[in-house]
Amino acid sequence: MNALQKISDFFMTPAMKLIMIVAALLFPFVAGNEYQIYVMALAFVWAIAVYGMNIITGLCGQLNLAHGGFFAIGAYTLAILTVDHGWPFWWAFVAAGVSGALLGFLAGVVSLRLKEHYFAIFTLCVGFIIYLLIDKWEELTHGALGIINIPAPSGFGLVDFTETTPFYYLALVFMVLSIWLAARIANSLLGRSFRAIRISDELAASLGINLMRNKVLAFVLSTTYASVAGALYAGMVRFIGPAEADVVHTFDMITFLLVGGIGTLMGPLFGTLAITWLTQSLQFLEEYRMIVFGPLLVVLVIFFPRGVVGTFLTWRGRRLAAVQETAKKESASEKKPQPNKAVTPRNQEAGNHA
Amino acid sequence: MQQVLNGLTLGSIYGLVALGLTLVYGILHVPNFAHGALYMVGAYVSYVIMVDFGANYWLAMLGAAGAVALLAVLCERLVFNPLRHAPPIHDKIAAIGIMLFLEALVQMHWGAEFRRMPTPYTGIVEFAGLTMPAQRILIIVGAFSLMAVLHLFLKKTMTGSTIVAMAQNREGAFLVGIDANRVAMMTFAISGVLAAVGATLFAPINLVYPAMGHLLIMKAFVIIILGGMGSIPGAIVGGLIIGFAEAFGGFYISTDYKDIIAFALLVVILSIKPTGLFTKGVR
Numbered sequence: 180m181n182a183l184q185k186i187s188d189f190f191m192t193p194a195m196k197l198i199m200i201v202a203a204l205l206f207p208f209v210a211g212n213e214y215q216i217y218v219m220a221l222a223f224v225w226a227i228a229v230y231g232m233n234i235i236t237g238l239c240g241q242l243n244l245a246h247g248g249f250f251a252i253g254a255y256t257l258a259i260l261t262v263d264h265g266w267p268f269w270w271a272f273v274a275a276g277v278s279g280a281l282l283g284f285l286a287g288v289v290s291l292r293l294k295e296h297y298f299a300i301f302t303l304c305v306g307f308i309i310y311l312l313i314d315k316w317e318e319l320t321h322g323a324l325g326i327i328n329i330p331a332p333s334g335f336g337l338v339d340f341t342e343t344t345p346f347y348y349l350a351l352v353f354m355v356l357s358i359w360l361a362a363r364i365a366n367s368l369l370g371r372s373f374r375a376i377r378i379s380d381e382l383a384a385s386l387g388i389n390l391m392r393n394k395v396l397a398f399v400l401s402t403t404y405a406s407v408a409g410a411l412y413a414g415m416v417r418f419i420g421p422a423e424a425d426v427v428h429t430f431d432m433i434t435f436l437l438v439g440g441i442g443t444l445m446g447p448l449f450g451t452l453a454i455t456w457l458t459q460s461l462q463f464l465e466e467y468r469m470i471v472f473g474p475l476l477v478v479l480v481i482f483f484p485r486g487v488v489g490t491f492l493t494w495r496g497r498r499l500a501a502v503q504e505t506a507k508k509e510s511a512s513e514k515k516p517q518p519n520k521a522v523t524p525r526n527q528e529a530g531n532h533a
Numbered sequence: 534m535q536q537v538l539n540g541l542t543l544g545s546i547y548g549l550v551a552l553g554l555t556l557v558y559g560i561l562h563v564p565n566f567a568h569g570a571l572y573m574v575g576a577y578v579s580y581v582i583m584v585d586f587g588a589n590y591w592l593a594m595l596g597a598a599g600a601v602a603l604l605a606v607l608c609e610r611l612v613f614n615p616l617r618h619a620p621p622i623h624d625k626i627a628a629i630g631i632m633l634f635l636e637a638l639v640q641m642h643w644g645a646e647f648r649r650m651p652t653p654y655t656g657i658v659e660f661a662g663l664t665m666p667a668q669r670i671l672i673i674v675g676a677f678s679l680m681a682v683l684h685l686f687l688k689k690t691m692t693g694s695t696i697v698a699m700a701q702n703r704e705g706a707f708l709v710g711i712d713a714n715r716v717a718m719m720t721f722a723i724s725g726v727l728a729a730v731g732a733t734l735f736a737p738i739n740l741v742y743p744a745m746g747h748l749l750i751m752k753a754f755v756i757i758i759l760g761g762m763g764s765i766p767g768a769i770v771g772g773l774i775i776g777f778a779e780a781f782g783g784f785y786i787s788t789d790y791k792d793i794i795a796f797a798l799l800v801v802i803l804s805i806k807p808t809g810l811f812t813k814g815v816r
Contacts, residue, residue: 236622240620242622289804296621304796304799305796307796433626433629469633472630473635476633480616480619480623480626
């Protein structure tokens with residue numbers, strides 16, 4: 180076992196999770212300025228939405244192009260309830276999640292009757308309808324003016340979430356919860372059903388998986404993630420406009436997902452953080468980032484369709500398989516049956532979900 | 534009656550764009566999200582040829598058609614061809630990548646501002662009590678003659694038949710010795726020409742800006758879903774349906790929500806009949 184192998188093994192251990200969480204907790208203390216903390220918190224919020232997209236697109240294999248729209252629905256539900264109707268923040272926050280789930284259910288029931296390309300195109304249209312409604316329905320959404328003075332999350336007198344650092348921790352908590360839930364889903368029977376549907380509708384149906392129910396469930400889960408992220412976003416930025424529903428955000432999220440690794444557990448987080456910091460460090464990219472992202476998407480799907488995390492896992496899986504192979508040969512040549520401790524198939528499979 | 538004319542104008546442009554999209558889909562089963570970007574590039578190329586080089590309108594249209602056809606073939610070679618065995622989700626994402634790239638590139642070079650494309654046909658024709666701007670008549674006549682030429686090309690020439698054969702049955706086409714690469718490149722070139730001509734015809738009564746393809750491509754998708762993906766008559770009929778729906782809807786209901794009509798129509802139709810209006814067989 181060489182050093183590379185050891186490092187790659189280390190990435191799979193529970194200690195790695197702990198290190199990541201500790202690093203995230205310490206980040207505000209090592210960050211150079213408040214702006215960096217702000218960017219990081221914003222990246223966490225986006226990552227939550229990307230985890231939602233990962234459920235429907237990564238696990239279930241349905242390219243949902245309305246995801247940015249549901250992000251905006253969450254943001255607008257929160258903003259309208261708090262600003263126009265005086266609801267307390269957290270009640271409005273729950274309502275935002277519920278409205279994302281309800282509208283997601285309605286959209287899902289109609290759109291998931293369609294397959295593959297039809298579904299992608301249909302959801303693109305759904306996203307556009309959401310945008311147009313937000314832009315034109317002035318009585319409800321304030322139209323192109325947007326909504327200002329959205330209250331920050333209430334800290335019940337204990338914490339002040341208008342400050343950047345407390346909000347950072349709030350976003351972190353929500354993100355860790357999201358990842359935990361995503362991991363639970365991915366490794367459950369439900370997640371396996373989703374993956375079977377991604378591989379083939381017919382296969383899944385022949386295994387007795389109820390296609391429609393599972394797809395709708397995946398869709399509702401993803402839109403709930405998106406609207407919760409949207410509500411957090413509204414509480415953080417405290418000004419929203421129709422641009423929030425722009426399809427560009429959906430494309431951004433696809434980029435995050437694809438760079439990190441579609442269908443993997445840590446891919447969405449990695450992709451979101453990597454791209455966010457890349458665009459931040461190359462400020463001139465902000466406006467023209469698509470000149471880089473566009474070809475990047477093309478190159479990724481052609482050469483690295485599994486993204487950074489996915490490519491790592493594939494590479495590791497191959498290495499482990501090779502190790503296993505040589506171990507087998509050795510034990511065969513020694514004519515002595517040895518328990519093969521290097522790898523068990525169970526290990527490998529667990530690796531695929533990391 | 535005025536609305537009929539408007540509907541016909543919109544419908545013929547939508548039909549042209551949807552036709553390019555449906556051809557590519559029929560052959561390669563790729564929903565080319567970049568088609569709207571090709572349309573936009575076509576408009577910019579015509580604009581540059583006319584304004585910066587002072588060339589004639591028709592020459593500009595020809596130049597744009599050539600340039601966009603080349604660009605479309607390049608996309609096919611560099612992107613869609615390597616992805617032909619990939620899962621369907623990949624070429625959709627790649628198409629989105631191309632679209633984002635082209636839009637950002639145009640925006641960087643020409644800026645995001647709206648431009649007005651000049652046209653030599655600014656007159657107004659009065660006929661039977663109707664006033665018709667000459668450009669609108671040009672659009673209708675131009676679009677329908679292009680559709681007729683395309684129809685003749687597909688039905689009467691050998692090369693055209695290979696495209697139809699590929700669309701009908703891939704394996705069968707391979708068996709009779711049709712070169713899939715050539716057909717794919719040709720299809721992309723034709724779709725590029727259709728997009729560029731559509732853009733050059735439509736831009737003078739609309740405006741030229743980097744995001745001009747967005748709405749159009751989505752409507753074109755609605756049209757080919759309505760008309761059945763890969764179906765050529767479906768694209769033309771679907772284009773006219775949406776064109777009329779928008780013209781009348783914009784007039785009788787509200788101009789604010791004019792753009793939503795196409796999508797609302799799609800949602801309603803697909804909720805009732807998930808296979809689209811004119812599709813035969815599965816899906």
